[in-house]
Amino acid sequence: MSAQKLDGKATAAKIKADLTGRVAALRARGVTPGLGTVLVGDDPGSQIYVAGKHRDCAEVGISSIRKDLPASATQAEVEAAIDELNADPACTGYIVQLPLPGHLDAMALLERIDPAKDADGLHPVNLGRLVHMVDAPLPCTPRGIVVLLQEYGVPLKGADVVVIGRGITVGRSLGLLLTRRSENATVTLCHTGTQDLAAHVRRADIVVAAAGVPHLVTPDMVKPGAAVLDVGVSRVDGKIAGDVAPEVAEVAAFLTPNPGGVGPMTRAMLLTNVVEAAEHAAA
Numbered sequence: 001m002s003a004q005k006l007d008g009k010a011t012a013a014k015i016k017a018d019l020t021g022r023v024a025a026l027r028a029r030g031v032t033p034g035l036g037t038v039l040v041g042d043d044p045g046s047q048i049y050v051a052g053k054h055r056d057c058a059e060v061g062i063s064s065i066r067k068d069l070p071a072s073a074t075q076a077e078v079e080a081a082i083d084e085l086n087a088d089p090a091c092t093g094y095i096v097q098l099p100l101p102g103h104l105d106a107m108a109l110l111e112r113i114d115p116a117k118d119a120d121g122l123h124p125v126n127l128g129r130l131v132h133m134v135d136a137p138l139p140c141t142p143r144g145i146v147v148l149l150q151e152y153g154v155p156l157k158g159a160d161v162v163v164i165g166r167g168i169t170v171g172r173s174l175g176l177l178l179t180r181r182s183e184n185a186t187v188t189l190c191h192t193g194t195q196d197l198a199a200h201v202r203r204a205d206i207v208v209a210a211a212g213v214p215h216l217v218t219p220d221m222v223k224p225g226a227a228v229l230d231v232g233v234s235r236v237d238g239k240i241a242g243d244v245a246p247e248v249a250e251v252a253a254f255l256t257p258n259p260g261g262v263g264p265m266t267r268a269m270l271l272t273n274v275v276e277a278a279e280h281a282a283a
């Protein structure tokens with residue numbers, strides 16, 4: 001078997017084309033969506049992702065505001081940047097880029113975001129809404145994974161999904177999203193405390209690898225015909241190495257490339273969250 005590519009880049013391009021029209025319609029009504037970003041420090045990956053988010057905004061007509069702070073920024077300085085975006089009417093939604101330098105209290109900073117401007121869906125109020133299965137902005141990577149699976153007709157209802165990684169931006173939130181009644185999947189959340197990872201992965205219809213361990217998922221672990229989504233990003237010898245070994249393509253029915261899979265979907269879902277919030281506000 002050679003897996004069909006779950007093409008995040010192409011799917012994101014279609015989503016951005018649709019958003020361009022919706023932003024133009026909002027602008028015609030005098031509403032300009034505006035995305036803010038708070039970036040602290042000089043993590044090379046974060047620099048690339050934030051630059052990409054601003055390029056995406058320009059592409060679809062969303063205005064954008066950057067707040068870049070040095071790695072030495074204090075908790076009070078980052079809080080001040082957040083307070084400015086909370087108060088700025090030109091900013092309809094924003095994100096605090098993660099990870100933050102270790103001396104900062106990330107949880108306190110996420111809690112300081114106005115939940116109505118939380119473009120990442122990571123504020124505890126919005127995650128709580130997800131727990132309650134009521135409308136809220138959804139975390140971008142999990143939402144992008146669901147949209148990508150739907151785009152390629154991979155069934156979710158009743159599927160056994162194994163998610164590897166319990167971080168809040170991907171694994172834990174994805175478990176909440178996939179177990180809503182609308183998705184109705186059965187989710188096993190594996191993590192560093194899981195005793196026999198291979199045994200869990202082997203019986204999964206869908207595997208989402210978000211552990212940040214290069215080539216953690218090998219072909220012998222994958223059920224023939226499964227869909228495999230590679231979220232992990234490690235840089236090995238200057239190149240991206242995902243959590244999924246390339247040979248998995250010989251066993252899986254569907255596989256995301258990495259790069260070009262989940263990453264572009266994450267960015268497209270951020271734009272979607274911003275446009276949806278502006279549409280709700282304008283309604």
Ligand SMILES: Nc1nc2c(c(=O)[nH]1)N[C@@H](CN(C=O)c1ccc(C(=O)N[C@@H](CCC(=O)O)C(=O)O)cc1)CN2
Pocket residue numbers: 045048049052095096097098099120140141169240258259260261262263264266267
């Ligand atoms: N506040 C947040 N921080 C982080 C999130 C998030 O959703 N919100 N997710 C990740 C990083 N991330 C978005 O911020 C992100 C990751 C990857 C990509 C992407 O397009 N990757 C490209 C490759 C680009 C490269 O590294 O060369 C791809 O996969 O094709 C976009 C966004 C952690 N932080």
